[in-house]
Amino acid sequence: MSTVKDQFRDYLGKHGLKVTRQREIILDGFLSSPSHLSAEELYLRLRKDNPNIGYATVYRTMKLLADSGIASERHFGDRQTRYEPNTSEEHHYHLICNSCGKIIEFExxxxxxxxxxxxxxxxxxLSHQRLELYGLCPDCQTI
Ligand SMILES: [Zn+2]
Ligand SMILES: [Zn+2]
Known part of the structure; x- marks a missing residue:
């Protein structure tokens, strides 16, 4: 059975790109972080343990993960590109708070x-489906 890591290595190989330790750290970090992070948020998390990783590397690696089908790029109203693991068959939908930006998943x-x-x-x-509901989360409804 091929793992996500194998899938990424294959993808890099086919595109003449090197499997670097930094790329692997970013993949691991992405898979073990909460969903819907932007490249910047992931970078800030990774930086704590990996001070050598630069923002540009995280940014480019997330683009590669999206290209390779491992991650999905999502846009939720703000101008950020957010990423979530591409868990093929299971469909989930999103509730997005206009005030605090909280993203709640539901099926x-x-x-x-x-x-x-x-x-x-x-x-x-159908190739894929997206459903996003915007409004105020319970915390943001109290004045
Ligand atoms: Zn809120
Ligand atoms: Zn999601």
């Missing part, structure tokens, strides 16, 4: 069934 098989039904009604073959 709902009824929504999924409705989306499939809608696609089928339009003879549409």
């Amino acid at each position: 709902d098989s009824n929504i999924e069934a409705l989306l499939m039904k809608t696609a089928a009604a339009h003879d549409f073959t």
Whole structure:
């Protein structure tokens, strides 16, 4: 069974890029961090234990992870690109707080069934699906 690390090594090899320790640290850091971090947030986390890693390296490596299909790039209203692991089959949706930026994930098989039904009604073959709901989280509703 090939691991995500193998997948990344294959990708780097095919593109004539080196497997470097820094790239592997960034991959590990990405996989073990909370989801939806921007490259900058991941960089700030990694920097604590790896002072040699620069922001540009993290930024470029996250682009490579997105290209290789390991990470998905997401945009939630602000201008940040956020990343989450690409866990193929399981679909989840997002609630995003306009005030504090909190991102809550949820799954709902009824929504999924409705989306499939809608696609089928339009003879549409789905490649992927996204659903984002914006508003205020419980903490931000109290004045
Ligand atoms: Zn909030
Ligand atoms: Zn998510």
